[in-house]
Amino acid sequence: MKATARANSNIAFIKYWGNTDETLRLPANASLSMNLDGLHTETTVTWQQDEQHDTLTINGGIADDRALRRVSQFLDALRQRLGIRYGARVVSHNNFPMGAGIASSAASFAALAVAAAAAAGARLTERELSCLARLGSGSASRSVPSGFVEWRAGETHEDSYAFSVAPRVHWGLIDLVALVSSGHKAVGSREGHTSASTSDFQAIRVETAASRLDICRRALLERDFAAFAEVVERDSDMMHAVMMTSRPPLFYWLPGSLVLMDQVRRWRSEGLRVCYTLDAGPNVHCICLAEDANEIEARLGQVAEVQGVLRATTGGGAVVIG
């Protein structure tokens, strides 16, 4: 009744923003991402036969009520689907700095889903695990398969899942995450998704997402960096346009984010293969070719607004490790 799983975080090239079903987390549009090797969560789940309640420890400390509630809600869905009646002891470790603004929910819920199913002795397919992880956090569905991953939107729980479109060795892409501090805590993705439809731009973003995803997938499969860079930046900008025009507005960019976005475009015009993408926070993910990564990292180090840089290559999928 005990198992440990590890899952990497991921960065979306074509973004997920807004749901058609908030409870099942069916996304408004399909998305495409790359797993981030080494930015991972390891989670041990023990189903406790004589316990009704769940407990949650994150990085050695007892988690706050809010985090426990979210995990318990997710475990309720798993209990229902796996036919379990016990409470669970959940112990989780992130190896990337908490508070660095790197979303941990993708790695956390992918690891939790895989560990919980293994601890229950359930033999589930990758697709079923991806569906389960999605119930905890949409982007977690993409951390289950390996390498470069597409999440099909789907219309039911069973057909909204992620799958690998290319193995991790397919293309030597690196994510250099430039950390730009924000003094205050940003509005989380969870609340953000519910407000996406209040922006007049969301409908057009969703309507055109499939065509951007096609362009991005093709560029990825053909290793065409110029086409890839153009569509990745456009998709990120469109998501942020929706965020900024939602009611109430959500501004995740800081002055430092804009400085970096401008620099990245400039460096690309000088011949470096790099583009940017931003999630629900001010950090700038600089996606680049491995050959150019050292030069770009050195240049990021010269930018005053950069407080640190994390580096990740393409990562594998979620795995049971014990």
Ligand code: DP6
């Ligand atoms: C901006 O998966 O974190 O990173 O389902 O509420 O947990 P929840 O949201 P989450 O949303 C991710 C939003 C994003 C874009 C992306 O990763 O596709």
